[in-house]
Amino acid sequence: MNQLSEFFEELDDSSDETSRHDRKRVTQRRESQKREMESKLFTRAQEISRDFHFTYKAARFEEAWLLDSLVEFAENEWISDVLRKVKGGKEASVYLCKSGPEIPSAEWVAVKVYRPQMLRNLRNDAMYRAGRADLNGAGGVVTDKRQLRAMRSKTEYGRELLHQSWIAYEFTTLEMLHKAGADVPEPYRMSNNAILMEFVGDLGMSAPTLNEISLERLEAVSLFERVMRNLDILLSHDRIHGDLSAYNILYWNREITLIDFPQVVSPRINRNAFRIFSRDVFRVCDYFIKQGMKINSEKVADDLWNSRGFPSFEIEGPD
Ligand SMILES: Nc1ncnc2c1ncn2[C@@H]1O[C@H](COP(=O)(O)OP(=O)(O)O)[C@@H](O)[C@H]1O
Ligand SMILES: [Mg+2]
Numbered sequence: 001m002n003q004l005s006e007f008f009e010e011l012d013d014s015s016d017e018t019s020r021h022d023r024k025r026v027t028q029r030r031e032s033q034k035r036e037m038e039s040k041l042f043t044r045a046q047e048i049s050r051d052f053h054f055t056y057k058a059a060r061f062e063e064a065w066l067l068d069s070l071v072e073f074a075e076n077e078w079i080s081d082v083l084r085k086v087k088g089g090k091e092a093s094v095y096l097c098k099s100g101p102e103i104p105s106a107e108w109v110a111v112k113v114y115r116p117q118m119l120r121n122l123r124n125d126a127m128y129r130a131g132r133a134d135l136n137g138a139g140g141v142v143t144d145k146r147q148l149r150a151m152r153s154k155t156e157y158g159r160e161l162l163h164q165s166w167i168a169y170e171f172t173t174l175e176m177l178h179k180a181g182a183d184v185p186e187p188y189r190m191s192n193n194a195i196l197m198e199f200v201g202d203l204g205m206s207a208p209t210l211n212e213i214s215l216e217r218l219e220a221v222s223l224f225e226r227v228m229r230n231l232d233i234l235l236s237h238d239r240i241h242g243d244l245s246a247y248n249i250l251y252w253n254r255e256i257t258l259i260d261f262p263q264v265v266s267p268r269i270n271r272n273a274f275r276i277f278s279r280d281v282f283r284v285c286d287y288f289i290k291q292g293m294k295i296n297s298e299k300v301a302d303d304l305w306n307s308r309g310f311p312s313f314e315i316e317g318p319d
Contacts, residue, residue, distance in 0.1 A: 038064075041064045041065075042060075042064050044064075044067075044068060045067045048067045048068070049067060051074075052071070054081055054082040055081050055082065055084075056084050058085070062093075065113075065116075066082070066093075066095070066113060069113045069191070069193045070082065070194065073100075073111065073189065073194065073196060076102060077102040078100050078103050078109075078188065078189050078196055079099060079100050079103075079196065080099065080101075081098040082111070083096045083097060083098060083203075087206075091114065091115055092112050092113060092114045093112075093113050094112045094113075095110070095111045095113065096108060096109075096199055096201075096203075097109050097110070097111050097196075097199075103189075103196070106186075106188075106198060108202075108203065109196055109197065109198065110185065110196075110197050110198065110199040110200070111194055111195070111196050112194060113194045114166075114193055114194065116163075125263075127272050128242055128264075128276075130265075130269075130270050130272060131270050131271065132169075132265060134161065134162065134165040135164070135169060135172065136165070137164050137168065137190075138168075139168050139175075139190075142161065142165070147161055163192075166262040167190060167193070167194075167262065168190065169261065169262055169264055170260075170261045173239060173264050174187035174261060176239075177239070177261075180233050180237055181233065182230050182233045182258065183226065183230055183255065183256055183257050183258055184257060184259070185197040185198040185200060201250075201252055207251060207252035208250070209246060209247050209250055210223075210249045210250075210256070211245070211247050214291065215291045217291065217293070219254065220288055220291040220292060223251075223288075224284075224288045224293060226256055227249065227256060227284055228300070228304065230256075231281065231284075231304055235308045235310070238267060238268060239264045239266065239267075240264065240265050240267055240270075240273060240276055240277045240280065241260075241261065241263075241264060241280050242261075242263040242264055242265050242276050242280065243280075244283060245280075245287070246287035248260040267305075267308070273310070274305060274310070274311075277301065278298075278301040281297060281300055281301040282297045282301070285297035285300060
């Protein structure tokens with residue numbers, strides 16, 4: 001995990017100390033830890049920026065975080081330049097990059113860099129993780145006892161592993177869905193803090209999300225069918241998006257692209273699966289209803305779910 005992330009974790013760890021008596025000392029220690037970590041990060045960022053000159057000039061703090069997160073991509077020649085920030089969100093920022101010689105199939109690529117606080121921002125992460133094995137940096141299931149223990153007790157190391165697991169879920173899901181012919185960006189590489197994937201848009205403009213645009217009725221009908229087809233591909237590959245809405249569907253050249261998969265859940269294993277799936281369907285339907293379509297969202301969710309043979313009730317059991 002990158003240094004800035006460790007720095008946030010350290011700050012959090014020290015926030016458990018509650019005694020008034022200690023508070024001043026803790027604050028001072030925190031301040032000095034913070035200064036120390038910042039200065040380490042900025043020194044490293046300066047070193048990195050000697051070798052890599054990116055067109056995009058971020059603010060000082062963002063730049064240090066970005067350089068630290070992208071140095072592996074640049075060193076491996078997966079990217080050769082960062083051109084601009086596409087969007088900065090609560091959980092990740094996405095940048096438009098020029099691809100490097102090692103990614104010859106695309107000229108422009110998108111890099112999604114996760115925020116260190118990403119884990120904490122994922123509200124109710126237990127709901128998504130129920131029954132879900134954790135993945136390592138190579139996309140394989142974590143079986144090492146020490147690592148499993150660290151994740152259970154949420155030590156700093158454990159949280160690092162969990163952070164990696166969310167990213168690995170996003171990447172491996174994109175790989176699987178892309179192979180299956182779903183409308184998702186082609187994934188190219190992942191690191192411990194970022195994903196490199198196909199960029200949707202062109203040099204002048206990135207694709208808007210569906211919620212940013214209105215559709216003609218006929219187009220709405222065909223795009224709705226397309227989203228449903230994608231939901232079915234996901235189900236047939238044992239996946240539910242888990243955070244699907246018009247905010248996570250891109251629109252470009254009259255086509256849609258589903259994005260943002262770190263929280264995917266399995267319809268077979270997660271006991272909240274049907275609830276999570278229905279929420280995805282309802283949110284998507286809401287958008288298309290606003291575009292003038294008449295849809296029975298409940299029936300759409302039930303039909304998709306039942307057509308794949310899943311039971312349409314909550315699966316009982318422990319977390
Ligand atoms: N492959 C991509 N091509 C173009 N824009 C993208 C791509 N992936 C993400 N974006 C943009 O970045 C934003 C944030 O990405 P997303 O994966 O949804 O992360 P977050 O967890 O921050 O919502 C999206 O709303 C979209 O505007
Ligand atoms: Mg999103």
